[in-house]
Amino acid sequence: MQRDRWSNRAAFVLAAIGSAAGLGNAWRFPYMAYSNGGGAFLIPYFVALLTAGIPLIVLEFSMGQKTQRGAPGALAKVGRKFEGFGWWAVLSGTIITSYYAGIMAWAWDYLAGSFTLGWAEDAGAYFYENVLQISSGPGTLGGFSTPVLIGLVITWIAIYFILRNGAESVGKVVLITVPLPVLLMAILVLRAVTLPGAIEGLNYFLEPNFAMLTNLSVWIDAYSQVFFTLSLGFGIMIAYASYMPEDSDIINNALITVFANSGISFMAGIAVFGTLGYMAQAQGVPISEVAAAGVGLAFVVYPNAISLLPGGSFVIGFFGFVFFAMLLSLGIDSAFSIVEAGVAGLKDKWGGSKKKVTLYYSIFLFVVGLLFATKGGLYWLDIVDHYVNTYGLVVAGLAEAVIIGWFYEPDELRSYFNSVSEYQFGNWWNVMIKFIIPIVLAVLLVNAFITDIGTQYGGYELKYLVYGGWIGVVGFLAVASYIISRQKGIED
């Protein structure tokens, strides 16, 4: 069967950048830098990029391009017994997309709210009462939140129509969805740096505290940030690279993706901290009191900061619209790329029409994601997100590095990607794949495991962590990966 192909190299690179640059670039990196030594965080961050991010993304591009298969098929070509780890990666992505689409649903609601300024009076109340209609805890699902359900339907329709024609339609969409958030972010940066108090905010973001570099947790955070920001361990980069001809440049494509993705994160840091500096000054409080990350930053703190902008309701609505349109355009590439990783794995294994596989897979993920559209959905999202990021993705990345480093000849893969690339990597790449990346990811894993055993994540009751995290995520990944990998496919 003829494999999907990108229309050109630019389409592939843009799709890879779009996948890597997601919501985390806007809401995770700025806070990570601020809380880990400000500007000094850039040093461990760049070290982590060089020693883990770049080697691992080159590994994923090479595996996909060389084998012309998605993650499960690519690992099966190394050894049949390794296919399960490919499914582990793909299924981790499956879980993530199911709630990632829910987060995008909130952004649709806020985007619509930019016309009525629904969130401008009190973004916290708007988020918890109007959008989520939040219940008392994970034990009370409380039915669906209608605004979230509507947003979820819109998100899945968009994902399906973008993916239904494969690399061809994705290649066209990313021409818009990758430059658009950068342009919108540039508007936010320009507004942020011209606000009173912005300089104080940027000082918090960039002023280096080099003493923090002696702290091990800063280095752990830098490596985890690099690992998550590049969409590694999902099998996405393997699937995308499998649609490239075998003789395409690998190293330069990987470097462009890495620099562009980190450049977007840095830009987001300037937009966020410039605006928070203004907010802190306007409210007469220190920046440490308004600085936040994740959902709280995007849906409560930042909208509150926008609502304080001078210029009246048109300006507030305009910048709110720009911000949420940026979040949506950042998120949509990441969401459909994860779905595509699953579609590629399923098609490689059992064949079938691209449109049908995409449709059924999207419907399945939409149905699973309905849990996160309930009034108790935020609690479950928080639990599932913690476990799938901590154990799903890190185990997948660790497995990739160990399998290629120890069960496959890394020199052979390096010879391959060097032979098709303009830049060349030396023996240091083997050292990173065999030793540094497995050690770093094992440290992340053990560190998280010890924390999870010692304290109940998020203060949730143990039964919810067991059902949602240990059984719902870790148990599901282990059992489903094993069972799927044991099934006969079209190539067996």
Next chain:
Amino acid sequence: MSGSAIVMLIFACVVLYGGLFVTLRRAMKSRKKED
């Protein structure tokens, strides 16, 4: 903005956007060669 914050700003811009510029230029040159 403090001096040390400006230094880190320049450092990040040179590494990230400089790196992006160099790699993009290289990719464009190789495309011209292929054409």
